[in-house]
Amino acid sequence: MKNILIASTLSLLLSSVAIAQTAAVSMDDQSQIPHAPKIATGEEYHQPPLDSEIPDNAYGDMIRKGQAIFVDTKREVPEYVGNGMNCVNCHMDQGKMANAAPLWGAYPMYPAYRSKNNKVNTYAERIQGCFEFSMNGTAPAADSEAMTALITYSYWLAKNAPTGVSLPGRGYPEVKQPEAGYSIERGEVVYKENCAVCHGDDGLGQMVGELYVFPPLWGKDSFNWGAGMHRINTAADFIKANMPLGKGETLTDQQAWDVAAFMNSHERPQDPRIIDGSVEKTRDKYHANDGVNLYGVEVNGKLLGQGI
Structure with missing residues (x-):
């Protein structure tokens, strides 16, 4: 009887472990936080306290x-x-x-x-x-x-905001990739006409003393290859809604994608998750399915992602 009880208890424990493992596996299939819904007519965005x-x-x-x-x-x-x-x-x-x-x-x-x-x-x-x-x-x-x-x-x-509800205005509004894709060359034109006045002709930002008043968009003092903004689609979303500064929603979807591609066609600090010093291995693991990006892609004869 004692052996039977031990066997039954062991069976239950193994079943619990199996259930836990199954739950862990299913977690991998869960979606990330969804895009925020568009604001309804007459609805207001959440207002934070003053x-x-x-x-x-x-x-x-x-x-x-x-x-x-x-x-x-x-x-x-x-x-x-x-x-x-x-x-x-x-x-x-x-x-x-x-x-x-x-x-x-x-x-x-x-x-x-x-x-x-x-x-x-x-x-x-x-x-x-x-x-x-x-x-x-x-x-x-x-x-x-x-x-x-x-x-x-x-x-x-977030005072008075509901928990677990994706509110309108959260994140950046999604801008679908245009049918024409994106063009780094067109993006350079958009950059010179709309962005260089703040971020500089060289994209390295503008400083007062030792601090930046306008951030660098590439180079050693910008975000690294692991940041979400290195994705062309994410950068396009942000740019379309918020840039040029104070004039968001003035660029077309095509311009937003083009200038995002131009920005992210420049070298920046290495992805800190780099595997064995290999851009190729790091791209396969972290970048191949991470939106639209140029990490590990050759642009103008240079392999991007080597860091700076």
């Missing part, structure tokens, strides 16, 4: 610290930043602007599965990824003061 509403206490101090880090990342937490970028470069108006990846749209969507690292990510892990890739830097610890401040600021901006 700065004047931040409370005058320890909680408010942490909100303000997070806001300062978000806007002036390089100056506030230089130990985590490896290039010339600030969080606000990709998440405009202090992370508040609809259709510019606002924090109020991101915070309520986590934890979430992301195929980028094939796991369920917490919001802290999502921010850590931004530092590692977009900032080409070092991820702050989940329990660090900088992380606490950024999460607190995000939570504050």
Whole structure:
């Protein structure tokens, strides 16, 4: 009887393990966070609280610290930043602007599965990824003061937003690839006419002192090959909605794709996930199915992705 009981218990344990393994496998098939829905006629985007509403206490101090880090990342937490970028470069108006990846749209969507690292990510892990890739830097610890401040600021901006609901204005509105595809050559023309005035003829941004007032779009101080913005489709989405600065939605879909391709046809810092120093291996694992990108592709006789 005792042996039968042990055998039954073992069978149940093995069944539980099998179920857990099955669940883990099925998790791999889950979709990433869906694109935000278009805003309905008469509907308003989520409105984050005003700065004047931040409370005058320890909680408010942490909100303000997070806001300062978000806007002036390089100056506030230089130990985590490896290039010339600030969080606000990709998440405009202090992370508040609809259709510019606002924090109020991101915070309520986590934890979430992301195929980028094939796991369920917490919001802290999502921010850590931004530092590692977009900032080409070092991820702050989940329990660090900088992380606490950024999460607190995000939570504050998401006040009254529903949890787990993809709100209109979250992320960047999707711009489908035009039938004509994209042209790096046409994109160079678009860049010279619309972008160079801020980002420079050489795309390396503009500085005042040691800090950038307009971020570099490629080169050693820009985002690295692992950042989401290296995808032409993601860059086109952002550009169409938000660029040129203050004149979003003025470029055509074709222009947005062309100039995104031109921007991402330049070399930038290496993907920190590089495998055995091989661009080819890294492309096969991380880039081959990651949107439309030029990592590991030869452009104008040069293999992109070797880093700078």
